Amino acid sequence: MTTKEYNESVDLYADAIYRFVVKHLRNSMLSQDVVQETFAKVWEKHQEISAEKAKSYLFTTAYHTLIDVIKKENRSGSLENVAVMPSDKPKESFDLKDILNEALDRLPEIQKTVIMLRDYEGYAYDEIAEITKLNESQVKVYIFRGRQTLKGYLKSIELVA
Amino acid sequence: MITRKNYEAFYLDFLEGTLSKEMERAFLAFLDANPDLQINDDELPVLDEETISLTEFDKLLLKKHDGASTHFDSAQRAPLSLHITKHNIEYFLIAQLEGTLTEGEKIELERWLTLHPEYLKDKALYAKTILPKENIAYLNKSDLYQDARIIPLWARVSSIAASVILLIGIGSYFTFKSVEVDGLNIPQFSKQTTVPVKVDDQGKENKLINPAKSDKGVTPYAPLRESQEEKKDNLANNVEQPKNNDNKELKENQPVTNQNGVILPDQPDLATHVTEKHNPETQTEQNDYAYGLMENPIEPITNELSKRLNTIIDFRRAKETEQSGFFIKIGKFEFLHKKGGKH
Numbered sequence: 001m002t003t004k005e006y007n008e009s010v011d012l013y014a015d016a017i018y019r020f021v022v023k024h025l026r027n028s029m030l031s032q033d034v035v036q037e038t039f040a041k042v043w044e045k046h047q048e049i050s051a052e053k054a055k056s057y058l059f060t061t062a063y064h065t066l067i068d069v070i071k072k073e074n075r076s077g078s079l080e081n082v083a084v085m086p087s088d089k090p091k092e093s094f095d096l097k098d099i100l101n102e103a104l105d106r107l108p109e110i111q112k113t114v115i116m117l118r119d120y121e122g123y124a125y126d127e128i129a130e131i132t133k134l135n136e137s138q139v140k141v142y143i144f145r146g147r148q149t150l151k152g153y154l155k156s157i158e159l160v161a
Numbered sequence: 162m163i164t165r166k167n168y169e170a171f172y173l174d175f176l177e178g179t180l181s182k183e184m185e186r187a188f189l190a191f192l193d194a195n196p197d198l199q200i201n202d203d204e205l206p207v208l209d210e211e212t213i214s215l216t217e218f219d220k221l222l223l224k225k226h227d228g229a230s231t232h233f234d235s236a237q238r239a240p241l242s243l244h245i246t247k248h249n250i251e252y253f254l255i256a257q258l259e260g261t262l263t264e265g266e267k268i269e270l271e272r273w274l275t276l277h278p279e280y281l282k283d284k285a286l287y288a289k290t291i292l293p294k295e296n297i298a299y300l301n302k303s304d305l306y307q308d309a310r311i312i313p314l315w316a317r318v319s320s321i322a323a324s325v326i327l328l329i330g331i332g333s334y335f336t337f338k339s340v341e342v343d344g345l346n347i348p349q350f351s352k353q354t355t356v357p358v359k360v361d362d363q364g365k366e367n368k369l370i371n372p373a374k375s376d377k378g379v380t381p382y383a384p385l386r387e388s389q390e391e392k393k394d395n396l397a398n399n400v401e402q403p404k405n406n407d408n409k410e411l412k413e414n415q416p417v418t419n420q421n422g423v424i425l426p427d428q429p430d431l432a433t434h435v436t437e438k439h440n441p442e443t444q445t446e447q448n449d450y451a452y453g454l455m456e457n458p459i460e461p462i463t464n465e466l467s468k469r470l471n472t473i474i475d476f477r478r479a480k481e482t483e484q485s486g487f488f489i490k491i492g493k494f495e496f497l498h499k500k501g502g503k504h
Contacts, residue, residue: 036304
């Protein structure tokens with residue numbers, strides 16, 4: 001990947017990487033740090049990465065950087081302080097996007113990750129497996145279980161409404 | 162001997178049916194003697210088979226398919242042999258959403274939903290679990306760009322252009338800033354002038370030379386400060402003459418190097434370069450004019466610019482008041498302004 005191609009990757013994928021990270025961390029500053037670190041890591045190896053693989057490489061790097069940050073922040077407890085924690089009661093807002101975000105926050109991190117990669121980035125199971133270092137069957141199980149939970153949450157909101 | 166302290170182990174063996182006949186009779190006698198220790202059937206913990214068993218949904222997730230078992234492309238695998246039921250319908254609804262059903266399974270699902278329309282609502286709810294696109298922008302992209310983006314070519318060109326403008330400005334200042342005193346045009350600046358000096362192999366003897374006649378093998382080539390009168394005489398004679406020099410001046414004659422230790426072209430190279438570009442007939446005149454009759458009053462500046470831009474940069478102005486003009490060289494670009502015009 002040339003410098004020009006790297007800079008094009010910034011234009012093409014920085015937003016998506018940031019969205020992917022901030023949806024997990026719910027913290028803008030921390031998410032920006034992860035994006036910076038992700039691109040810095042990719043730049044270090046940009047000569048070994050082909051332009052076609054740039055997106056996958058960026059998401060893989062972002063995912064693993066994200067996991068490290070979550071582990072670190074959870075140990076220190078700082079993430080829990082800033083994250084938007086899901087409430088026990090169903091949200092009163094009935095905007096579908098808000099409800100889905102609320103439901104998404106209730107999912108285990110790995111289910112959240114695979115569903116976001118699937119829906120936001122349109123990755124196939126094998127690509128998600130490559131990014132998350134899972135196998136395809138695991139990816140499928142996490143997606144199916146995640147969707148089942150999301151649907152259950154939506155149904156509970158409808159019942160309340 | 163069964164006591165109130167150890168009876169639990171015997172009780173478990175009794176319930177499991179592993180006590181011998183003799184021990185069983187002994188244990189039942191103990192319970193009769195201690196009725197408060199007896200456990201009713203409904204008090205015994207019984208594992209609920211239904212709560213620990215996997216659902217049909219879970220089982221379907223575990224199942225592999227004929228053909229490409231690790232691929233979920235519906236076109237690459239055989240259809241599931243199981244029938245759709247109320248217990249596994251959710252799996253098929255999600256699979257339809259994910260696009261992993263075969264054509265046969267899709268038809269079967271649609272047929273089943275026709276028979277069980279109450280599940281159409283679940284189908285609609287699953288469709289809503291697809292996350293809608295969100296426009297979240299990362300605002301600090303400029304921090305992520307690397308050099309090629311940050312310092313474009315135009316910036317380098319601009320730096321050279323700025324240098325040209327700076328030199329022309331300085332040249333104009335030195336060339337045209339003169340005052341009239343009693344009808345004579347006298348330059349306001351009377352800075353020490355420079356004359357080319359030739360140094361022998363031992364570096365002990367310096368001679369004034371005419372740059373136009375200097376051979377290329379003579380290095381280094383550096384200015385030597387002298388008075389205007391001495392300079393005029395030397396140039397008028399145009400003959401090599403011995404001249405004293407001191408160690409300080411010899412040190413100044415050392416080649417100029419850039420930050421990487423690369424020796425930068427010095428003045429002889431500049432003179433040689435000038436002659437390469439021009440007609441041999443005018444070459445002597447140019448060199449005479451640029452180096453014989455001109456001086457560089459801003460030598461530290463031009464040397465610094467040469468180092469920074471890694472290219473030859475020189476500026477000279479006329480020494481004599483009657484020969485106003487200046488000469489600028491930046492790399493291959495040369496500009497000579499005399500009273501008569503530009504060259």
